[in-house]
Amino acid sequence: MLDSAQPKKPHRDDPRFLSSVERGFAVIECLAGAVGPRSLTELSQATGLTIPTLQRLTSALLEAGYVEKAGSSKRYRLTIRALDLLYYFLSRNGFAKIAWPHMVRLRELVQLDVALALPLGHTMIYLHRLPGHRGSYESTLPGKRSPLHASASGLCILAALSEAGLETYLDVAAPPEDHKTLRDAVSLCQERGYGLVQEAGPLGQITLACPVVHSGSVIAGVSVQAPTTLTAANDLIAQTLPDIRKAAVNLSS
Secondary structure, eight states: OHHHHSOOOOOTTSTTOOHHHHHHHHHHHHHHTOSSOEEHHHHHHHHOOOHHHHHHHHHHHHHHTSEEESTTSSEEEEOTTHHHHHHHHHHHOHHHHHHHHHHHHHHHHHOSEEEEEEEETTEEEEEEEEOOTTOOSGGGOTTOEEEGGGSHHHHHHHHTSOHHHHHHHHHHHSOGGGHHHHHHHHHHHHHHSSEEEEOOSTTOEEEEEEEEEETTEEEEEEEEEEETTTOOHHHHHHHHHHHHHHHHHHHOO
């Protein structure tokens, strides 16, 4: 459920709490989300931290090897060492290991991009992403995040919420003018048992997802994606929904 996916807020009154560690991760997350290297001024604007504080934090992160300066500039970016964190998480996560062969099998069956995503706060984050024959480089990378309401897997998470939980999410994550449309999409997901998202534009995609359930709670979504230029929504549903459902059921318990 969404509540269990929310990051726990640190207890700053706890004597064990280290604000410097929290701030260090804020810098890392800021650099991770940046298109290119960021200056101390840009980091300050994004994190709310002061320049002197950021000077100390970036110095520590440079020493630890997770941050580097871009050439001879005073702009910072993450280093390849950040990949260690992703590798050790995926290689030691039991659910990721169990899910992998099922995702490989699904990709073989549908010959399209497939993914497994989990809720993280108000977003979905991709644990596995396997490209189909027309898959792009971007479609292979795990770790990408998107708002719950913007992804088919996210709709599966929202569909499992109570009415009050859904309203709380919408108030925080979506503009008021979009609430009715999103409520309708969630209701349709509840009725059908799967989420469907269609993106407009020449590079639009159709994504179809089914929920993974554990102990009565929706914990993830298995999805298949196809370009709107090649596949209509009804065709994607007819061709892939049984296989997606089977993969999701196999990962459920």
